[in-house]
Amino acid sequence: MINDFKLELIDAYINKELNSKQKIAFYELLKTDSDFKMLFMQEFELHKQLKQLKTQIDDATKARVLQNIYRQNRSQAEVVNAVKNYFINWSLRMAVPSPILPYINNNILRRCLQ
Amino acid sequence: MDFTELYDIYADTVYSYIRFRIKDKYLAEDIFQDTFLSVYQKATELKKVRSVKAWLLKIAHNKMVDRLRKNKDELLSDHPAGKETSCMHGQDQLIDGIFINELLNQLDETSREIIYGIYAEQLSCKDMAEILGLPEGTVKSRSYYARARLREWLKEAKDND
Structure with missing residues (x-):
């Protein structure tokens, strides 16, 4: 019967989580306990094989997804600002004759509207 | 970060x-x-x-x-062993990948996910419990039996070679 402690010890060794003292104890156990040695060999093989199942995302998809996330997350303030600016510009175009429009100070009008 | x-x-x-x-x-x-x-x-x-x-x-x-x-x-x-940009290289590893994939497919879905987390991602049972929303004890016992079965199958496969 294999106990949890032995499995956890093997995982810790394979995942490089043991300190020097623990490593010495681990090697000692490998030498003296043949069942532990067998268990270690099998587990080592499983770790090696299952790591190969990992896949990687291709660079183009990775970059595209990141751009999509940023696009979808434009802050609400940005959206409100865009709507506000659109409304101001539209009001200006409606209220002021077009030849004068470039001379109007946008900021002053914006403050008036707010 | x-x-x-x-x-x-x-x-x-x-x-x-x-x-x-x-x-x-x-x-x-x-x-x-x-x-x-x-x-x-x-x-x-x-x-x-x-x-x-x-x-x-x-x-x-x-x-x-x-x-x-x-x-x-x-x-x-069915995990795409050897397809896409898998980390596997070479014919032997491809065969190993397919073989291990067959073994994994004999486990139930939750056990398979636990096994993937523990071996491929080096996660603990505590981590897997958090990910799957299961009690840690449940994950521990499922991983224990799933790992035992994998070792058994691996041993049988090696003996048959």
């Missing part, structure tokens, strides 16, 4: 975890994007998490479960 940095470090881990279960590449990418979108929106929670990897995979897991409710056929991937 800012979002871009987090994304750079963990994109492969999250994608690989999703691809392990989802056979449709485009659906997997969709879930991947959904996952990181949630991560972006929950960025303030990041300071409180015990393990970043477990937290990310938990979000990915929940997104997959949501999709499972909508369309079960798209899930339960």
Whole structure:
């Protein structure tokens, strides 16, 4: 019967989580306990094989997804600002004759509207 | 850690975890994007998490479960061993990958996910419990039996060679 402690010890060794003292104890156990040695060999093989199942995302998809996330997350303030600016510009175009429009100070009008 | 940095470090881990279960590449990418979108929106929670990897995979897991409710056929991937940009190289490793994949397919879905987390992602039972939303004791016992079965099958396969 294999106990949890032995499995956890093997995982810790394979995942490089043991300190020097623990490593010495681990090697000692490998030498003296043949069942532990067998268990270690099998587990080592499983770790090696299952790591190969990992896949990687291709660079183009990775970059595209990141751009999509940023696009979808434009802050609400940005959206409100865009709507506000659109409304101001539209009001200006409606209220002021077009030849004068470039001379109007946008900021002053914006403050008036707010 | 800012979002871009987090994304750079963990994109492969999250994608690989999703691809392990989802056979449709485009659906997997969709879930991947959904996952990181949630991560972006929950960025303030990041300071409180015990393990970043477990937290990310938990979000990915929940997104997959949501999709499972909508369309079960798209899930339960026969893992694309040797396809895409798998980390495997060479014929022997490809055969090993297919073999291990066959073994994994004999386990139930939850056990398979636990096994993937423990071996491929080096996660603890505590992490896997957090990801799957199961009690740690349940994950421990399931991993214990699943690992024992894998070792047994591996031994049988070696003996038959």
